[in-house]
Amino acid sequence: MIDLYYWPTPNGHKITLFLEEAGLDYAIRPINIGAGDQFAPEFLAFSPNNRMPAIIDHDPAGGGAPVSVFESGAILLYLAEKTGRFGGSDLRQRTDVLQWLMWQMGGLGPMLGQNHHxxxxxxxPVPYAIDRYVTETTRLYGVLDRQLAERxxxxxxxxxxxxxxxxxxIMPHIQGQDFGDFPNLARWHAAIKARPATERAYAVGKALRNEGAPMSDAEKKILFGQGARP
Incomplete structure (x- = not known):
């Protein structure tokens, strides 16, 4: 059994996508980031950067004590190694998977997160910042669209x-993008959205909150004023 400390955000969805595809047994441990659950001492004990997602695997490969992992990219790598699935079938593909995972962790996620903010x-409104991050989102969409041209x-x-x-x-409706400009990306996105495991993964989040609901001022203060919290 895997305990998944989770809230329905892009980084949280990454892990439910894997768990549902792999058919692993897991239990959701909600971490309401708008309520400040990420600052609880018991959560910080194994997720010291006060971010979700994080997991505790109570049945790690080889047995022994439970294994905890924080950071979504590290969790995906851990789960791929645990199951022998979705991490690449040979050295070349594993290397390709790794570099695109790092691309997402170092570029796509942070830049699109700033776009959202x-x-x-x-x-x-900060016009320079909006232009900066919407423009960078366009560039990153283009990188991915070109990669998907023949794959x-x-x-x-x-x-x-x-x-x-x-x-x-990839959320063009809130990121200032038009899928019509990125046909390969649009085709890829539609294919993943249609997978039954994707539907199940996103249903987990919908059971916790309405993702379209506006964030309250109190939630924003907690989420974006984290430097003031221990």
């Missing part, structure tokens, strides 16, 4: 953790 959550998935014919990492971050 300045276009949706900032207390007042079903990011690294080839196989669905991998690289796809699981990137998919939840």
């Amino acid at each position: 300045f276009t949706r959550y900032a207390p007042e 079903a998935f990011i690294t080839g014919d196989d669905y991998t953790i690289a796809d699981m990492a990137c998919y939840p971050w």
Whole structure:
């Protein structure tokens, strides 16, 4: 059994995508980031960066004590190694999966996260920041669109953790993008959305909260003022 400390955000969805595809037994441990659950001492004990998702695997490969993992990319790598699935079938594909996973962790996620912040959550418009991050989102969409021009998935014919990492971050309707400009990306996105495991993974989040609901001022203060918290 795996305990998944989770809230329905792009990084949270990455892990439910894997768990549902792999058919692993897991239990959701909600971490309401708008309520400040991520600052609880018992959560910080194994997720010291006060971010979700995190997991505790009570049945690790080889047995022994439970294994805890924080950071979504590290969790995906751990689960791929645990199951022998979705991490690449040989050295070349594993290397390709790894570099695209790092691309998502170092670029796609952070840049699109800033897009979300300045276009949706900032207390007042900052035109330079909005232009900066919407423009960078366009560039990153283009990178992924070109990669998908002759491939079903990011690294080839196989669905991998690289796809699981990137998919939840592609939200053109809130990122100032038009799928019509990125036909390969649109085709890839539609294919993943149609997978039964994707439907199940997102249903987990819908059971916790309405993802379209506006964030309250109190929630914004907790989420974006974290430097003030121990």
